[in-house]
Amino acid sequence: MLEAVSHDRQDAANESSDTAARQAYTVDQALASAGKRYRERSRAAASKARNGTALVIALLLSGFAWSFWRTQRARLLAEGSAAAHRQLAAENAKNALTDPLTGLANRRALLRDLEGVVAGDGDLTVLVLFDLDGFKLYNDTFGHPAGDALLARLGGRLDAATAGRGVAYRLGGDEFCLLAQVSDEADALTLASTAQVALTESGPGFAIGSSYGAALLPAEAASVTEALTLVDTRLYLQKGNGRVPASQQAADVLVTVLNERDSELGRHSHTVASLAGRVATAYELPSVEVKRIRLAAEVHDIGKAAIPDAILTKTEPLDDVERDFLRRHPLIAERVAMAAPALAPTAELLRGHQEHYDGTGYPDSLTADQIPMGARIIAACHAFDLLTHDHPGPGRSVGAALAHLRREAGTRFDPGVVERLAEVVGNQHGFVRLADPADLIDPTQPTR
Template structure:
């Protein structure tokens, strides 16, 4: 019907009879059909009332227009206001209520910021609409109070309709689905067409038969189409970045323009009040945004310093506390204690990671409570905890006893305890890194991992030395460099232990390679290279056969992977490669370049550095390469010259 009306209105085809059919019958038939679609559409209980109200509003408008067409149109002086105006104006109230119910049922969450966005949009659009239309209609209104009130009711209803529409879009976080787009477009088309009609009538410029007259039925068609689409619930989108401030600024600019323009050409009071309320809402929104960002900043700062699992301070928090304490002149004495859980890996493997996380949460809470407010507890990661207490060495025993008592739990199938090491501050260390290193070394001594027999690991190392003296020297060099790089990265506890063990055993797979391949002075052929590329897999199998070295085995497997994915045996790339393996590969290459090999002489340190930099980003992790070159090598050179204590890696 709408297509026929539009075609006839613009082309005048069919003569007077067709024009009469389209103008008097089909025109209002579009509205009646749209109303029936909304009223009779089978919706769920949450939507039915809303669409029936909107359908009732369209039906009222259609009845009013039909009354005007058949009862008043041919009169030389039709009464005003009339029953037609009653039908036209009856469109607004049920439509407002129905639209509001749809918004309430479809938008899941209304926060303070969402409400303010809705108010800003509503007040701004209302101010703009009334400033353009309301004053024009007011000045052209004639007759008694009823006539003037009826004249002003139309632009007021249109302005409120546009305000509600834009407010609803703002409430949804400026997110439009297909259904909402159709409904919004239909209501907006109706309101804009009605407003333009009022302005043209006020200026005496209105003429029937233009595109303007298609605005009302066109809006009804879009609304009816929206009623046929199931609109899902939406959660308001959180605006971020520039959009967060751009929309309030644009709305404020519109309101401010209206306020300023009033000084040059008087604008009606309704528009001024709406613009002022819009500015107030914008100020409230900016204040709320500032407050929300302060809360977010505080939460982010808190999260950056707190371990999410245990609620204790994390590694960053520990370093901050240590740096603060050690930077104070005459800051007194303090004890730093480092703890590593014994038996936790077996517990995790037996009961699962969920149970392991619960255990860490319980132990962390007990550790904090055991200090009685006299110190701070931290979780460094994994199964490593730390305590910082302002006390002299005389308080060491009570702190250690309290912590050991809290970091233990046992049952029928498990027993978890801890080992510890300590550092006295500032007597033994004047910076946080050295303090952790001292505590770390003492903790491993307590575990029996330094200066004692490590069983399977020592057997493998000795076998490697007996097989090839160069491999023994090379292993020592790689281990020394790797421990220094791990220390520079702040790795302690089980992470540092893993780096050292994997560095010591990274070439153990070469035990299975023929002597002719290991000692060959020339280039290897493809078959020999294939054997060499298998040595990390062989090493993994050898190491994994020893209980407790599973993580070391997995790390050794990846020591010849490349940053660009071109390595072996798995072809993994970038941060898919374990950190310990990336670290060891750099140290392995540096020591190999600066050592005599069967097929070439040793190269200088400068040449080795150039080679590492040339391969950064392809073979090696570029960040680790720079740390190794800029921090680790200079530090080790100073140690060799006697300006620093010798490195003792755990």
């Protein structure tokens, strides 16, 4: 019995031990499983952490790369735009100085280049102005497109013929120009002839040639306007087609104005111009200077258009106020000439024609050689004509007038000019007698 009890107790004890073992195992398994899950979650968490940092770095690198690309692209676009603007500006500047039909330099370029030539003391330079002969008939016969094509061909030939020597220009219409450095006058003529040959073309029903006028710079012109006026005048002297130069047209207009104001002023202007031209020729001055003096003499009284008749026609001596008013007329004449480019070369002669050889004249009190030669010639011819015609007082003989001029030679007038004038009028009128003292005019009064 006791054994049975003992066995029962043993069985109960074994059963409890098994239960405890199973419970311990279960706990161990649960702990092992929890540890495994913890380690797995730890590894996952670590992996996520590592992946997150890489993602952040990747995003930062991507953002930097995008920003760098955008910056570089903007820089390249800006540089390209600036280059395009520079190229466009350069093209615009070139186009502003280029004739679109021929590709030659244009009038604006010529004026710019001439400024440097006339203002400097550099190498001798020839300016040649060309005008085509027969172009109008060609244009009318074959049409404007054919005329434009002809101008383009001739422009190309002119450029090729003068390459390396100078610059060829098209000024508009059928006018071309050449500006080139030369060694002397003979070299200038050779170059001008070469260019003239280039501006020729002939074919069935047409023949195109050219005429030209040339000037050596800076020796023959002190300004751009004077240079262009000079070659224009020489061009149409050579052309001989009856076209009157712009300078003469302007002078004719002004003389007509004077003549309408007072017919005597018109007559006086023509007479003084004729005398001055002959005296200048007697000095053997260059033909262009003779023409300039004659032109100035023709309009020397234009300033009197602004002087009241009461002063111009007054027979009594002028008072101080009237005298000062009259003495404005050389300055007025100068302003009129400067307002008309074709007359601008005459301006200094118009201003100086009332100066006296001894410095007592007006408006600048110049003396002797300070007074331009042309102005000295005009002054003597002006006084001579007033002395020999009935304006404003009784006319005097040629001899009396010359005697008066000789008395004032060295004071009012250039002695050399007086003698050249005497030669000119002596040859025209024959023997001239000396004057009586009564023939002399009051030297204190300005000549009117």
